[in-house]
Amino acid sequence: MTGFTPAPPAAGCRNAPVLKERGQREVFCGLTGIIWLHRKMQDAFFLVVGSRTCAHLLQSAAGVMIFAEPRFGTAILEEKDLAGLADANAELDREVDRLLARRPDIKQLFLVGSCPSEVIKLDLHRAAERLTERHAPHVRVMNYSGSGIETTFTEGEDACLATMVPTLPKTDERQLLMVGALPDVVEDQALSLLAEMGVAPVRCLPAHRAAEAPGVGANTVVALTQPFLNETAAGLERRGARILPAPFPFGEEGTTAWLWAVAQEFGVSPETFAKVTDAPRARARKAIAAAAETLGGKSIFFFPDSQLEIPLARFLTRECGMTAVEVGAPFINKQIVGPDLDLLAEGPVIAEGQDVDLQLDRCRAARPDLTVCGLGLANPLESEGMTTKWAIELVFTPVHFYEQAGDLAGLFARPLRRRAILAGLEGAA
Amino acid sequence: MKLTVWTYEGPPHVGAMRVATAMKGLHYVLHAPQGDTYADLLFTMIERRNHRPPVSYTTFQARDLGEDTANLFKTSLHDAFDRFKPQAMIVGSSCTAELIQDDPEGMAATMDLGIPVIPLELPSYQRKENFGSDETFYQIVKAIARPIERTAHVSANLIGPVGLGFRHRDDIVEVTALLEEMGISVNVVAPMGAAPADIARMGAAHFNVLMYPEHAETAARWMEKNLGQPFTKTVPIGVGATRDFIAEVAGIAGVQPKADDARLRMPWYSQSVDSTYLTGKRVFLFGDATHVKAMARVARDEMGFEVVGLGCYNREFAREIRKLAKEFGVEALISDDYLEVEKAIEDLAPEMILGTQMERHIGKRLGIPCAVISAPVHVQDFPARYSPQMGWEGANVIFDTLVHPLVMGLEEHLLHMFREDFEFHDDAGASHHGGAAKARTVEAEPEADQEAAAVGAPAEGEIVWLSPAEKELKKIPFFVRGKAKRNTEKFALEKGVHEISVETLYEAKAHYAR
Numbered sequence: 001m002t003g004f005t006p007a008p009p010a011a012g013c014r015n016a017p018v019l020k021e022r023g024q025r026e027v028f029c030g031l032t033g034i035i036w037l038h039r040k041m042q043d044a045f046f047l048v049v050g051s052r053t054c055a056h057l058l059q060s061a062a063g064v065m066i067f068a069e070p071r072f073g074t075a076i077l078e079e080k081d082l083a084g085l086a087d088a089n090a091e092l093d094r095e096v097d098r099l100l101a102r103r104p105d106i107k108q109l110f111l112v113g114s115c116p117s118e119v120i121k122l123d124l125h126r127a128a129e130r131l132t133e134r135h136a137p138h139v140r141v142m143n144y145s146g147s148g149i150e151t152t153f154t155e156g157e158d159a160c161l162a163t164m165v166p167t168l169p170k171t172d173e174r175q176l177l178m179v180g181a182l183p184d185v186v187e188d189q190a191l192s193l194l195a196e197m198g199v200a201p202v203r204c205l206p207a208h209r210a211a212e213a214p215g216v217g218a219n220t221v222v223a224l225t226q227p228f229l230n231e232t233a234a235g236l237e238r239r240g241a242r243i244l245p246a247p248f249p250f251g252e253e254g255t256t257a258w259l260w261a262v263a264q265e266f267g268v269s270p271e272t273f274a275k276v277t278d279a280p281r282a283r284a285r286k287a288i289a290a291a292a293e294t295l296g297g298k299s300i301f302f303f304p305d306s307q308l309e310i311p312l313a314r315f316l317t318r319e320c321g322m323t324a325v326e327v328g329a330p331f332i333n334k335q336i337v338g339p340d341l342d343l344l345a346e347g348p349v350i351a352e353g354q355d356v357d358l359q360l361d362r363c364r365a366a367r368p369d370l371t372v373c374g375l376g377l378a379n380p381l382e383s384e385g386m387t388t389k390w391a392i393e394l395v396f397t398p399v400h401f402y403e404q405a406g407d408l409a410g411l412f413a414r415p416l417r418r419r420a421i422l423a424g425l426e427g428a429a
Numbered sequence: 430m431k432l433t434v435w436t437y438e439g440p441p442h443v444g445a446m447r448v449a450t451a452m453k454g455l456h457y458v459l460h461a462p463q464g465d466t467y468a469d470l471l472f473t474m475i476e477r478r479n480h481r482p483p484v485s486y487t488t489f490q491a492r493d494l495g496e497d498t499a500n501l502f503k504t505s506l507h508d509a510f511d512r513f514k515p516q517a518m519i520v521g522s523s524c525t526a527e528l529i530q531d532d533p534e535g536m537a538a539t540m541d542l543g544i545p546v547i548p549l550e551l552p553s554y555q556r557k558e559n560f561g562s563d564e565t566f567y568q569i570v571k572a573i574a575r576p577i578e579r580t581a582h583v584s585a586n587l588i589g590p591v592g593l594g595f596r597h598r599d600d601i602v603e604v605t606a607l608l609e610e611m612g613i614s615v616n617v618v619a620p621m622g623a624a625p626a627d628i629a630r631m632g633a634a635h636f637n638v639l640m641y642p643e644h645a646e647t648a649a650r651w652m653e654k655n656l657g658q659p660f661t662k663t664v665p666i667g668v669g670a671t672r673d674f675i676a677e678v679a680g681i682a683g684v685q686p687k688a689d690d691a692r693l694r695m696p697w698y699s700q701s702v703d704s705t706y707l708t709g710k711r712v713f714l715f716g717d718a719t720h721v722k723a724m725a726r727v728a729r730d731e732m733g734f735e736v737v738g739l740g741c742y743n744r745e746f747a748r749e750i751r752k753l754a755k756e757f758g759v760e761a762l763i764s765d766d767y768l769e770v771e772k773a774i775e776d777l778a779p780e781m782i783l784g785t786q787m788e789r790h791i792g793k794r795l796g797i798p799c800a801v802i803s804a805p806v807h808v809q810d811f812p813a814r815y816s817p818q819m820g821w822e823g824a825n826v827i828f829d830t831l832v833h834p835l836v837m838g839l840e841e842h843l844l845h846m847f848r849e850d851f852e853f854h855d856d857a858g859a860s861h862h863g864g865a866a867k868a869r870t871v872e873a874e875p876e877a878d879q880e881a882a883a884v885g886a887p888a889e890g891e892i893v894w895l896s897p898a899e900k901e902l903k904k905i906p907f908f909v910r911g912k913a914k915r916n917t918e919k920f921a922l923e924k925g926v927h928e929i930s931v932e933t934l935y936e937a938k939a940h941y942a943r
């Protein structure tokens with residue numbers, strides 16, 4: 001791997017002290033992942049067993065409502081369901097029967113637990129087993145929890161994929177398993193790069209359809225594409241698979257390092273690697289350079305949101321010339337983001353968890369040039385004269401691998417460029 | 430358990446947030462898990478608010494459940510009090526906290542903070558958002574407002590406007606102007622813009638203007654009884670309703686019903702010949718009860734539409750809406766199930782829908798134009814320009830709103846005349862709406878055996894369109910095709926005809942001519 005990017009820092013952040021906070025959190029719960037998962041898995045339906053709040057969250061988080069018959073819904077618990085769990089189970093069976101009768105194209109059904117269903121201890125695992133038996137072999141029913149008392153935002157996807165792991169067929173085939181629900185365009189690019197290097201076979205989790213579900217076993221090597229897949233990784237290890245440690249494929253450096261880890265594992269020669277990656281690397285660097293003109297020398301502050309914060313801070317500091325002030329993440333698993341922490345130069349506050357009022361105090365005191373935060377905080381901070389990048393866009397936009405590296409940098413540059421353009425526009429917020 | 434895809438209303442604590450966020454100097458401590466903070470972004474994004482909603486969430490997690498969630502609540506309450514220094518607080522539970530039964534309302538009562546701490550009981554598994562806003566405002570008023578000396582000059586409170594309301598911001602300006610013309614000043618507007626100290630001054634007004642019964646009717650009734658303030662029953666949306674409102678206010682306040690309607694253009698716009706094509710357009714109304722009620726009158730009496738169906742999603746007003754529907758000779762649809770609403774619209778095949786953002790999507794799916802008249806709202810319902818629904822300017826705005834989605838006068842005629850044109854055809858939609866024009870697809874002639882099948886003996890009570898009649902039906906422009914189909918089938922049924930021919934189609938047309 002030839003180096004175009006700066007040498008690794010003398011001291012990275014792997015062993016930096018972590019500020020752990022516990023207070024009010026301004027984050028989504030894990031149910032939100034359904035918004036992208038239900039589009040990724042084309043024969044799956046996500047049935048949240050929860051309250052009106054859950055339904056309202058999904059509707060609001062979707063922002064633009066997807067009225068093309070969404071493959072998700074909420075079974076809203078009512079007073080009588082709370083009175084007796086036996087009845088709640090009967091009600092659930094009835095709703096599932098009705099749903100599957102109306103949607104014969106559904107092959108995988110996820111019963112998604114919520115805060116209320118967890119608190120009343122509605123056993124969705126048993127319900128899933130019972131319903132799988134009832135609807136076999138046509139539909140497999142699985143369950144996971146997307147509840148706010150257990151999961152933060154992207155942990156919902158992790159919980160969903162983790163629950164699929166034990167159901168995957170066993171295989172002894174030597175294979176690469178690429179894990180994480182990527183946008184189709186990004187997944188196709190990654191697959192084509194790997195194919196050009198001669199890495200084969202490559203399978204994906206999640207697959208588009210139940211019938212295409214990958215196998216897993218002792219000869220499976222796993223490349224994670226998202227940093228929040230902690231439980232899924234643990235589950236795959238229990239099935240005998242091995243997780244490749246690597247920085248995440250954001251930016252030119254991250255993508256190259258990620259691909260190089262795979263290349264080494266599959267015995268790809270440095271010449272082949274260079275032949276396949278040189279051109280896209282150059283393109284990525286060129287695209288990043290355009291945005292780096294805006295980003296260079298600017299400071300950035302991350303509120304916790306998706307667990308993408310550490311790899312993104314690595315990208316923005318090393319490839320775009322930014323300085324990180326604080327990098328907050330809802331949860332930090334050093335085994336998974338360790339390689340990114342190694343590359344992130346010492347200096348920023350690394351924070352785990354959140355007490356939003358205290359963090360806002362720190363952010364206001366630091367006055368960073370750019371603040372990455374959720375939509376609940378973005379406009380209020382903008383009205384105080386701070387420039388923000390709303391975080392969920394990073395999860396809803398194709399940002400992985402070479403061809404998106406420029407777009408990723410652009411997402412951060414745009415708010416700064418916009419503020420500069422509008423500098424002469426006056427009026428109260 | 431009820432399977433829900435989209436909801437018209439959120440949970441009741443979101444209603445409480447709409448009150449808290451509209452107010453100043455009030456803080457809401459909500460016992461809730463992480464994730465419930467999603468509701469903040471409704472206000473900061475949809476309404477573009479430049480402040481965080483004044484809500485502290487206790488953010489309990491699974492590991493807290495066995496331990497001390499109650500203590501977490503107490504800490505949050507203290508922290509919020511210290512940090513935000515509110516004049517009053519409201520406290521309550523979200524749906525999950527309701528299940529763990531920590532009784533934050535009871536706990537708050539035992540903590541002496543030296544300010545009013547108002548407990549809210551909002552049953553999440555029975556009630557919804559509008560109940561939450563109405564109940565919250567009522568509890569705040571009940572806790573803080575007391576009888577005080579009336580203002581020397583006749584004055585009124587404007588009650589009901591909240592966060593995320595449909596055009597509430599601009600309605601306040603319009604109603605204030607209507608009152609000022611009669612020499613009546615506004616004492617307090619609440620919840621929007623009011624601090625708890627303002628709530629304490631509400632008793633000084635001579636009467637209340639109940640702008641939105643959904644959010645303030647219970648408070649209005651309480652103030653009538655305890656502060657001796659009558660309240661208005663007319664919601665001034667539309668020309669007729671605004672005139673009635675002025676008369677009602679004049680009666681309550683004992684002043685002259687003065688009105689300067691120089692800015693009112695709506696009646697002439699509706700009378701001008703350009704609007705003739707609006708006559709008898711079949712419309713379906715759905716939304717919150719207040720807006721549906723007002724707009725039904727506008728639709729029929731001021732636009733000259735035919736109301737073919739109406740309904741509301743808030744069950745609390747079911748009786749009123751049923752009464753209204755009876756008056757209009759249609760059946761009321763009281764439902765919060767959007768699939769049911771879609772079905773009703775599909776069956777009625779109206780030429781236009783006056784609805785919410787949900788109906789806008791239904792309209793898109795069914796190819797029926799839709800004007801939005803009610804919450805639930807979308808970022809588009811908070812335009813930068815002044816855009817009220819109430820008063821004179823409101824009437825002007827409504828005229829524009831109801832005309833814009835339609836195919837306009839001459840264009841409609843041209844579509845009738847040259848519907849086979851390859852680019853100016855049915856499926857292209859209204860030409861002023863943009864979007865890529867679709868070229869007309871030439872339909873293949875039906876297969877002979879299909880024709881034979883259609884002619885085959887129909888089952889008892891079933892109606893079959895013969896192929897030539899079906900083809901003729903397709904020549905009718907899309908915006909009246911639904912009505913033609915429906916009328917013809919109804920006509921056929923009445924006449925005991927099972928097969929619809931071209932002749933049946935035109936006989937029905939003559940029968941229903943108007």
